[in-house]
Amino acid sequence: MAESIPKIRILKGAAPDLSAATFQIHDESHTIGNALRWMVMKNPKVEFCGYSAPHPSEPHINVRIQMYDNLSSLDALIEALNNLDDLCATIDDAYTVSLRKDKYEIWEEKS
Amino acid sequence: MAFQASTSSQSLYDRRRHVRVDAERARDVSSTDFPGYYPDEDHSWNLEKFKERFRVKVTRISNRSIEFDLVGVDASIANAFRRILIAEVPTVCIENVYVHNNTSVMVDEVFAHRLGMIPLNVDPALMDMRDSTGQATDRNTLVFRLNVTCTRNKSAPKDATDPAVLYHNAEVLSSHLKWEPAGEQESVFEGKPPAPTNPNIVLVKLRPGQEVDMEMHAVKGVGKDHAKFSPVATASYRTLPLIVLNPRKPVPPHLATKFQKCFLPGVIDVDPLTQKVCVNEENMRKETMSREVLRHPEFEGCVELKRVRDYFLFNIESEGAYAPEYLFPESIKVMRDKIATIRKAALALLSESQGGGGDVEMV
Numbered sequence: 001m002a003e004s005i006p007k008i009r010i011l012k013g014a015a016p017d018l019s020a021a022t023f024q025i026h027d028e029s030h031t032i033g034n035a036l037r038w039m040v041m042k043n044p045k046v047e048f049c050g051y052s053a054p055h056p057s058e059p060h061i062n063v064r065i066q067m068y069d070n071l072s073s074l075d076a077l078i079e080a081l082n083n084l085d086d087l088c089a090t091i092d093d094a095y096t097v098s099l100r101k102d103k104y105e106i107w108e109e110k111s
Numbered sequence: 112m113a114f115q116a117s118t119s120s121q122s123l124y125d126r127r128r129h130v131r132v133d134a135e136r137a138r139d140v141s142s143t144d145f146p147g148y149y150p151d152e153d154h155s156w157n158l159e160k161f162k163e164r165f166r167v168k169v170t171r172i173s174n175r176s177i178e179f180d181l182v183g184v185d186a187s188i189a190n191a192f193r194r195i196l197i198a199e200v201p202t203v204c205i206e207n208v209y210v211h212n213n214t215s216v217m218v219d220e221v222f223a224h225r226l227g228m229i230p231l232n233v234d235p236a237l238m239d240m241r242d243s244t245g246q247a248t249d250r251n252t253l254v255f256r257l258n259v260t261c262t263r264n265k266s267a268p269k270d271a272t273d274p275a276v277l278y279h280n281a282e283v284l285s286s287h288l289k290w291e292p293a294g295e296q297e298s299v300f301e302g303k304p305p306a307p308t309n310p311n312i313v314l315v316k317l318r319p320g321q322e323v324d325m326e327m328h329a330v331k332g333v334g335k336d337h338a339k340f341s342p343v344a345t346a347s348y349r350t351l352p353l354i355v356l357n358p359r360k361p362v363p364p365h366l367a368t369k370f371q372k373c374f375l376p377g378v379i380d381v382d383p384l385t386q387k388v389c390v391n392e393e394n395m396r397k398e399t400m401s402r403e404v405l406r407h408p409e410f411e412g413c414v415e416l417k418r419v420r421d422y423f424l425f426n427i428e429s430e431g432a433y434a435p436e437y438l439f440p441e442s443i444k445v446m447r448d449k450i451a452t453i454r455k456a457a458l459a460l461l462s463e464s465q466g467g468g469g470d471v472e473m474v
Contacts, residue, residue, distance in 0.1 A: 007456035018464065025453060029335075031194040032449055034187040042156035044146035074461055081454040083156050085447055087188065090158070091181070092443045094167040098179070099436055102169055109173035111309065 011062065020066040021073045029053060033061040039080040039087075045071050123353060123419055130350065132416040134405040142185055142420055169436075176428040177435040181348070182421065189348055189423045195442040196346035198335040201240065202431050203233040203253065203305075205327045212324040215283075217315045225315075226257075226327055227339050229285050230308045230431040237299055238331045249294025253305050253329040256289045261317035278319055286310035288327070305329070308431060342438060344428040351422035352398040354378070354390045355415040362388040362413050370413070373404035396424060 005026050014021035025032070033051040040049040040063075048066040065073035122128075131138040144154045165183035172178075181189055208223035215222070231253075239251045261280045274281040285307035292300070315323065334341035354374070356362075362370045364386035371379040377394040381387070400418070404410050429435040 007452060008460055010460070023457075025456075028449070028453070029194075031191045031199070031446075032453065035191040035446075036453075038185050038187040039156065041145050042154070044153075044155045046146075074457065074464065078454065078457045078461065081450050081457060083158070085450045085454070086158050087161065087184075088443050088447050088450070090162060090165065091167065091184070091188075092440060094165065095169075095179070095439060095443075098167045098169045104169045105171045107171065107173045109175045111175055 017070055018072045018074050019070040020064075022062050022064045023073075023077060024060050024062050026060045028061050029059075030061070033063065035084060036063060036077075036080060039084045040065055040076055042083070043076050043079065045069065046073075046076055123351075123422075124355070128419050128421055129353065129417040130420050132400060132402065132418060134402055137418075140420075144185075172436060175430075175435060176426065177438070178424065178426050179439070180351075181423040181425055184421060184423070186420070186423075189425075191446060192439065192442045193346050193348060193425075195445050196343050196427060196438060197341055199333050199445050200342045200433075200438065200441050201235045201331050201333050202340050202342045202433075203231050203235055203238055203329050203331050204337075204339045205229060205231075205255065206330045206332065207328040209326040209328075210324075211326070212322055214321045215315045215317055215323055216321075222315060222323070222325075226325075227337070229288070229312060229314075231305060231329060232303065232308045232432050233300075233305045233329070234303075234432055235331050240331050247328060249296050251330060252293075253296070254291045254293060255305075255327040255329065256291055257283070257287055257323060257325045257327065258289075259283045259287050259317065259324075260322040261319050263319045274316070274318075278317070280317055282316050283314040283323060284310065285312035285314060287314075342429065342431050342433050342441075344430040346425075346427045346438070348423040348425045350418040350420060351396055351424060352400050353417040353419055354395055354398065355417060356388065356390060357413055357415070360412045362410065366409060369407070370404065370410060373401075373407070373410070375399055375401075 007026050009024045009026070010018075011022040011024055030053060033053065037049050037051045040046055045068050046065060047068050049064065051061055051063045053061050063077070065076055067073050067076060127143060130140055143149070146154045148154065161183070167179060167181055169177065169179040205226045208219075208226055210219045210223070213219050213222060217225075233253065238253075239248075241247070241251045259280050261278050264277055264279055267277050271277050288307060290305045292304075317323070332340040367381045367386040367388050370388055371381050373379075375394075375398050378391055378398045380389050380391045382389070400416060402416060404414055405416065425439070427435060427438050429438055433441060
């Protein structure tokens with residue numbers, strides 16, 4: 001079928017060495033956009049990172065990354081994704097531990 | 112216990128974590144923990160440092176809802192989970208309705224819409240999402256039948272006026288939905304046959320001679336496609352309120368009660384002997400931040416209202432198949448799936464750019 005839309009495209013105008021590029025991520029929204037932007041910005045080698053959802057009826061976001069020292073923005077993106085995954089795993093573990101070990105109020109709610 | 116003292120812990124008074132709440136506006140809303148924001152400070156991502164500051168604490172669970180604290184993450188992360196809970200955690204709902212007969216007062220499409228809204232008790236993990244071909248199989252579709260006819264109750268007392276007494280099946284209820292197993296479903300759903308979570312939802316009212324006869328197909332979907340697929344009634348967070356009294360300008364004793372009344376009951380304690388005012392650390396989180404105290408000129412400078420930017424009080428109400436405590440882990444799972452998909456695409460892009468001698472496909 002129409003399964004030809006790539007998950008990520010690099011938009012026109014990126015630096016040849018990818019030190020500055022805009023990644024268009026298909027079928028994603030502010031959910032990933034803002035979280036990813038935050039994690040990319042945590043990288044000290046990143047000069048700028050921002051994202052936008054160009055139009056509400058288009059199912060994609062644009063993530064712009066500009067690097068210092070001509071480093072690759074694609075590497076920074078992948079690193080941020082790895083870190084974000086670590087973060088999620090940490091939250092998951094901590095939540096499970098709290099659910100199992102902490103004392104909390106249990107109450108009955110009428111529906 | 113360490114958690115008991117959580118709200119009074121000294122780190123809460125770290126000014127960098129504060130959003131200032133003024134009478135007319137909020138200040139210092141954005142987080143500043145980025146590399147390069149403060150000179151000579153390292154704010155780059157460090158998982159170990161994150162783990163030190165990060166904390167989750169479940170505070171309250173009921174059969175339908177859960178409350179927990181998520182401390183030490185950025186709003187963008189907390190918001191991602193909130194958004195995923197509402198729009199991207201899958202559930203199973205009635206999607207197609209085939210009407211064989213409907214002589215009720217409700218038109219077919221309105222009735223079909225109502226049927227779609229019924230929360231079902233089906234664990235979404237047991238079903239597949241329908242693929243792009245839309246082909247129904249026993250792995251992705253559940254079939255329900257609804258066949259109800261209203262008749263007169265011949266044995267009703269002469270003076271009865273209640274339709275429930277006068278007629279049989281005066282109301283079509285969600286409990287009238289009958290699941291029809293297909294293929295391997297009988298064994299897959301053994302022990303917990305698919306049905307509405309609430310058997311008492313009134314779908315339509317009937318009178319003698321009226322009949323509904325329909326077949327329904329339930330499929331797996333997500334809330335961003337249609338709100339009926341959302342597994343939560345609400346999923347929300349607020350940041351922890353922080354009330355800071357100014358030690359250099361204490362509240363005058365004769366105004367202590369008035370000061371106390373500016374906040375939610377229990378938030379401010381007044382010493383009965385000295386009329387000295389202090390904040391109840393335990394109840395401070397309940398404050399609604401009405402900012403009433405800022406309206407009175409006599410309290411100017413006595414108190415600062417703040418919120419802790421990275422201290423989230425989550426409240427999730429489950430509606431449907433998930434037990435409330437499983438919703439949040441489910442949202443994390445969805446988030447990690449999303450990350451994995453993007454990561455795979457990014458790695459493919461990387462190998463493409465390296466394989467092609469630094470030549471990247473430009474679109």
